[in-house]
Structure formats: C-alpha cells, structure tokens
Amino acid sequence: MYKDITELVGMEEERDALIYRLAEGGEGSKQQLKTISVVGLGGLGKTTLVRAVYEKIKTQFDCWAFVSVSRTPDMKKIFKDMLYGLDEHKFEEIHSTSRDEKLLIDKLREFLEHKRYLIVVDDIWDEKIWDIIKCALSSNNLGSRIITTTRSINVSEACCSSGVDIIHRMKPLSDRNSQRLFYRRIFQNEHGCPVELEEVSIDILRKCGGVPLAVIAIASLLASNQQMKSKDQWCNLLESIGHGLIGGDVVEDMKKILSFSYYDMPPHLKSCFLYLSIFPEDCEIEIERLIWRWIAEGLIHHEEQGKSLFEVGESYVNELINRSMIMPVEIDCDKLQSEGA
Numbered sequence: 614m615y616k617d618i619t620e621l622v623g624m625e626e627e628r629d630a631l632i633y634r635l636a637e638g639g640e641g642s643k644q645q646l647k648t649i650s651v652v653g654l655g656g657l658g659k660t661t662l663v664r665a666v667y668e669k670i671k672t673q674f675d676c677w678a679f680v681s682v683s684r685t686p687d688m689k690k691i692f693k694d695m696l697y698g699l700d701e702h703k704f705e706e707i708h709s710t711s712r713d714e715k716l717l718i719d720k721l722r723e724f725l726e727h728k729r730y731l732i733v734v735d736d737i738w739d740e741k742i743w744d745i746i747k748c749a750l751s752s753n754n755l756g757s758r759i760i761t762t763t764r765s766i767n768v769s770e771a772c773c774s775s776g777v778d779i780i781h782r783m784k785p786l787s788d789r790n791s792q793r794l795f796y797r798r799i800f801q802n803e804h805g806c807p808v809e810l811e812e813v814s815i816d817i818l819r820k821c822g823g824v825p826l827a828v829i830a831i832a833s834l835l836a837s838n839q840q841m842k843s844k845d846q847w848c849n850l851l852e853s854i855g856h857g858l859i860g861g862d863v864v865e866d867m868k869k870i871l872s873f874s875y876y877d878m879p880p881h882l883k884s885c886f887l888y889l890s891i892f893p894e895d896c897e898i899e900i901e902r903l904i905w906r907w908i909a910e911g912l913i914h915h916e917e918q919g920k921s922l923f924e925v926g927e928s929y930v931n932e933l934i935n936r937s938m939i940m941p942v943e944i945d946c947d948k949l950q951s952e953g954a
Contacts, residue, residue, distance in 0.1 A: 622786070622790050622793045622794040622797065622825075623786050623787065623790035623793075623794070624658065624661065624662060624665055625665075627662055628662060628665045628666050628669065631649065631651075631662065631663075631666050631781060632666055632669060632670055634649060634779055634781065635647065635649055635666070635670070635758050635760075643756055644754045644755065644756050645754060645756075645775070645777050646750075646752045646753065646754070646757050646758075646759070646775075647757075647758055647759070647775075647777045647778060647779070648758075648759040648760070648761065648772055648773055648775075648778040648779075649758070649759075649760050649761075649773075649778070649779045649780075649781055650760075650761045650762070650763065650768075650769040650770075650772040650773050650778070650779070650780050650781065651663055651760065651761070651762045651763075651769075651781045651783055652762070652763050652764070652765070652766055652768075652769040652780060652781070652782055652783065652937070653764070653782060653783030653784070653937060654764060654824070654874065654937035654938070655764055655826070655874050655937075656824045656825065656826030656827060657783045657784075657785065657824060657825065657826075658783070658825045658826075659735075659762040659763075659783050660681075660735050660736065660762060661825075662783070663733050663735065663760050663762055664679070664733075666760065667679055667731065667733050667760070670731065671731050673731075674728075674729050674730055674731040674757070674758070675728040675729045675730060676699040676700060676724075676725075676728055676730050676731075677698065677699070677730065677731040677732065678694070678695045678696075678697075678698030678699045678730075678731075678732050678733070679698060679732075679733040679735065680694045680695050680698065680732070680733070680734055680735065681735045681736050682734060682735065682736050682737045682738070682742060682746075683736055683738070684738050684877060686742055688714050688742075688745060688746075689712070689713070689714060689717060690708075691746070692714065692717035692718065692720075692721060692749060693707045693708050693710075693717065695721060695732065695749070696717070696720060696721060696724070699721075699724060699725075699730070700724070714745070717749070718748050718749040721749035721750070721751075722748075722749060722750075722751050725749075725750065725751040725753070725757075726751045726753060727753065727755070728753075728755065728757075729753075729755040729756050729757050730757045730758075731757070731758050731759075731760075732750065732757075732758075732759050732760075733759075733760045733761075733762075734746055734759065734760070734761045734762075735761075735762045736762055736763070737761055737762070737763045737765075737768050737772070738763070738764070738765065738768070738877060739768065740767060740768050740771040743761070743768060743771050743772055744771070759772075764874055764936060764937050765935060765936055765937070766780075766934070766935035766936075766937070767935050784823075785822060785823025785824060786823040786824075786825055786828070787823070788818070788823075791818045791821060791823055791828050792814070792815075792818060794825060794828050794829065794832070795814065795817075795818055795821075795828050795831075795832045796814075798828075798829060798832035798833060798836055799832050799835050799836045809844050810844055810847055813844060813847045813848055813851060814847070816851050817831060817847070817850065817851050817854065820851070820854045831850070831854070834850075835847070835850070874936060874937065874938060875938075877936075878936065878938070881912070881913075881929070882929060882932060882933065882936075884912050885907055885912050885913075885929050885933070886933060886938055886939075888906070888907065888910065888912060889903075889939070897942055897943075900927075900930055903926075903930070904923055904926030904927065904929075904930065905923070905926075907926050907929070908922050908923070908926060913925050913926050913929070
C-alpha cells in the first residue's frame with residue numbers, strides 16, 4: 614500500500630483516471646460534496662489504488678484523513694482516527710478520551726463544516742456502517758471529496774446517493790500487466806523470463822485471473838523457492854493451484870484475504886456458492902440451469918413472500934454478483950428490458 618506509484622504495475626493510469634473523475638464537472642458540481650466508491654473483489658488492489666490517489670491530491674485540501682473500517686468495526690476508534698488524521702495537533706489526545714459516538718460525530722461535523730476536506734473510508738462491509746459514518750461528514754459546498762472502498766455493490770450504491778457521486782468498478786489486471794508484475798517479482802525484470810518458461814507462466818497467470826494479490830502470491834512462492842527453477846517444477850505448481858497443495862506465508866495471506874468475502878456470507882449463500890465447485894474450472898455457467906439445480910438439491914427450500922423458488926434463486930445469484938463472488942460474463946439485455954417494462 615505504501616509503495617511508490619512507479620513500482621505498482623498498471624496502477625498509475627487508473628490512479629490518474631480516478632483523480633480526473635474526482636475533479637470533473639461544471640463549476641457548480643465541482644463545489645458539491647462528491648463521493649467515489651471503488652468496488653471489487655478482495656485482492657484487486659482497491660486500497661492500494663485509493664492510497665495512491667490520496668497521497669497524490671491530499672495537499673489540495675484544507676485537511677485530510679484515511680481510515681479503515683473492516684468487518685468488525687469499532688466506530689469510536691474510526692471517528693477518533695478520523696479526527697486525529699484531520700488535525701494531529703488539535704486532536705493529539707483524542708484516543709485517550711472516553712467520548713461516545715454522538716459526541717465524536719458532533720465534533721467531526723463541527724470541525725469539517727467550513728473546510729474543504731478529503732476523507733478515504735477504506736474496506737466498508739455493511740451499508741448500516743456507512744450510514745453511521747456519513748452522519749459525521751459535513752455536506753458543505755466547498756469542493757470536499759470522499760473516497761470509499763468495498764467488496765459489495767450494495768454498499769457502493771449506498772455510498773453514492775447523490776447525482777454527482779460515482780461508482781468505480783475495479784477491474785482485474787490485463788494479461789500484459791499481470792505478466793509484467795509476475796516477471797518483475799520473480800526475475801526483477803519484466804523481460805527476464807526464460808523462453809522455456811513463457812508458455813507455462815501464461816497458464817499460471819490465467820489461473821490468477823488478473824488478481825494482483827494472487828499474482829504476487831504465486832510469483833513470491835516461485836521467487837523464494839530456489840528449487841523451483843525448471844519447467845517441470847513450474848508445471849507441477851500449475852497443476853497444484855486451486856487444489857490446496859501450495860503453501861507459504863504469502864499464499865496463506867492471500868487465502869485469508871480472499872476468504873473474508875466467503876465468511877461474510879449468510880449460510881444459505883455459502884451453500885449455493887460451494888455448489889459451484891461441481892462445475893469445471895473456468896466454466897461459464899448458465900444461470901437458469903444453475904438455479905434449477907439448486908432447487909433440486911434442496912439448497913432453496915422455501916419461498917419468500919411474493920416470490921417463487923426460482924425467483925428466490927435469482928435473488929441469490931444477484932447477491933453473489935453484488936458481493937463480487939461470481940462474475941457475469943453475458944447479460945440478456947432483451948430480458949432486462951422486458952422486466953423493466
């Protein structure tokens with residue numbers, strides 16, 4: 614997160630695009646409070662991106678702060694961290710005080726009322742948490758900016774409630790940037806891959822799916838293991854990916870980060886998500902077929918008010934998409950239009 618932007622593959626262009634979107638608009642809209650919410654699955658580099666934006670533009674504002682929320686937030690600590698970040702001298706003793714949430718919210722609103730501020734709220738998991746944090750952020754017309762990150766589309770939409778707010782969907786790395794990151798980590802040079810390893814490296818990167826965290830984890834494993842230098846050993850690693858047969862601290866960290874999204878799901882969604890493991894890897898799954906199989910297996914066993922079992926299944930699919938757990942690859946626009954009509 615604290616690396617120089619020039620060391621972050623594929624990040625500089627996206628950082629500049631996000632900065633442009635924060636600044637764009639007519640004179641009136643530029644002065645309005647604007648929120649950009651960065652959304653995407655775990656490991657895509659959301660925090661790294663917004664930290665790069667924050668460091669680049671923060672001095673253009675009267676005050677600034679960067680706070681992290683996480684799955685089990687301590688709201689008092691979040692508000693105290695925010696106050697301390699906004700003015701370290703004025704609030705240097707804030708963490709030793711015993712103020713309740715309301716007093717902290719009031720203090721934040723009072724402090725921000727006449728200031729042009731930049732605040733990053735990283736890793737929001739729940740819309741209700743955002744509703745509380747939002748109470749502390751003064752809606753002045755001084756050109757203030759808020760940046761949030763989340764894995765949930767629903768949370769992202771909750772953050773962007775006004776017409777000037779923007780949802781920024783984080784995309785996986787391109788094949789070229791995945792390759793650059795992979796080779797830099799292993800060979801210290803993005804052009805340093807031996808010819809005999811190029812083909813298997815492409816197959817390994819395909820398994821990583823453009824997720825920087827996954828690319829770095831596998832590359833770090835290869836870079837740190839002096840015994841894994843031959844093509845056969847790389848091929849063995851390729852076969853092991855996805856089967857729980859590879860280890861190491863970096864890989865364990867990757868598993869931990871990606872597992873947060875799974876453990877945050879309610880039980881009925883976990884069961885439906887685990888069912889996807891019966892399909893071949895990298896398989897495109899037809900949604901209607903999937904939902905009927907869920908029903909046949911008893912994973913959707915009761916109708917919700919006003920909904921059939923199939924409609925409940927559709928809502929499960931939508932929720933998995935909103936949580937960035939599955940990715941839609943083809944959308945039936947005709948069906949969407951008829952439903953909208």
